[in-house]
Amino acid sequence: MTRASLDKQPQDVATMFDGVAERYDLTNDVLSLGQSRLWRKEVARAVDARPAQKVLDLAAGTATSSLPFSRTGAYVVPCDFSLGMLRVGKGRHPWMPFTAGDATRLPFKDDTFDAVTISFGLRNVQDTDAALRDLYRVTKPGGRVVICEFSHPTWAPLRTVYTEYLMRALPPVARSVSSNPDAYVYLAESIRAWPDQPALAARLQQAGWSKVGWRDLTGGIVAMHRGTKPGA
Numbered sequence: 673m674t675r676a677s678l679d680k681q682p683q684d685v686a687t688m689f690d691g692v693a694e695r696y697d698l699t700n701d702v703l704s705l706g707q708s709r710l711w712r713k714e715v716a717r718a719v720d721a722r723p724a725q726k727v728l729d730l731a732a733g734t735a736t737s738s739l740p741f742s743r744t745g746a747y748v749v750p751c752d753f754s755l756g757m758l759r760v761g762k763g764r765h766p767w768m769p770f771t772a773g774d775a776t777r778l779p780f781k782d783d784t785f786d787a788v789t790i791s792f793g794l795r796n797v798q799d800t801d802a803a804l805r806d807l808y809r810v811t812k813p814g815g816r817v818v819i820c821e822f823s824h825p826t827w828a829p830l831r832t833v834y835t836e837y838l839m840r841a842l843p844p845v846a847r848s849v850s851s852n853p854d855a856y857v858y859l860a861e862s863i864r865a866w867p868d869q870p871a872l873a874a875r876l877q878q879a880g881w882s883k884v885g886w887r888d889l890t891g892g893i894v895a896m897h898r899g900t901k902p903g904a
């Protein structure tokens with residue numbers, strides 16, 4: 673098994689990420705042409721983690737997405753179900769409380785976190801709605817969710833260039849940097865099949881989140897959705 677298919681069997685997804693763990697961050701930087709750093713800054717701004725607040729970074733992988741929150745003095749828990757990604761992360765950031773867990777059955781009590789966030793992870797979860805509901809369960813009343821995920825460019829010419837050319841270029845470019853270029857065929861396929869911005873917002877609302885909205889980044893190549901758990 674070198675890559676997951678669109679039915680996103682959890683074992684296949686975890687194995688695929690185990691296989692790219694070592695070179696994951698380097699490949700990310702190259703393929704996003706450095707944009708991933710800008711996206712992470714925007715996510716950190718939206719999460720707005722304060723000292724001593726508890727933040728869950730779900731599908732954290734090697735915890736590159738978790739670092740900006742811990743820099744503010746918040747207590748950040750990186751959680752993921754790929755032991756390969758967790759191992760590489762723990763080697764780089766030994767002080768972080770890496771936790772193995774599945775997004776749809778989170779190993780945390782109800783109402784634990786001030787903020788929950790997931791970057792480039794939700795698209796890979798087999799049951800998106802179950803993950804949105806479990807994120808809601810572990811968030812304190814009044815707490816917030818921030819989801820950063822590839823989305824759909826809103827300007828038609830950019831959408832055409834992106835889907836027709838850039839996405840097709842992904843696997844060949846990945847061949848020169850990634851330990852498993854086939855994983856990037858799955859990346860392109862799963863982005864194409866992912867709900868657009870309003871559709872994902874509706875799924876957040878169905879899971880119970882209120883004040884749901886989103887912001888497009890890089891013309892909608894990435895979208896950042898937000899929501900609040902009512903009842904502070």
Ligand SMILES: C[S@@+](CC[C@H](N)C(=O)[O-])C[C@H]1O[C@@H](n2cnc3c(N)ncnc32)[C@H](O)[C@@H]1O
Pocket residue numbers: 682685686689730731732733734735736737751752753754757773774775776790791792793796797798
């Ligand atoms: C593209 S990586 C993102 C890592 C990190 N958040 C970042 O921004 O660099 C996606 C991660 O989602 C994790 N993942 C996918 N499905 C998951 C699930 N059901 N439960 C927990 N983690 C999951 C994978 O293991 C992988 O580490």
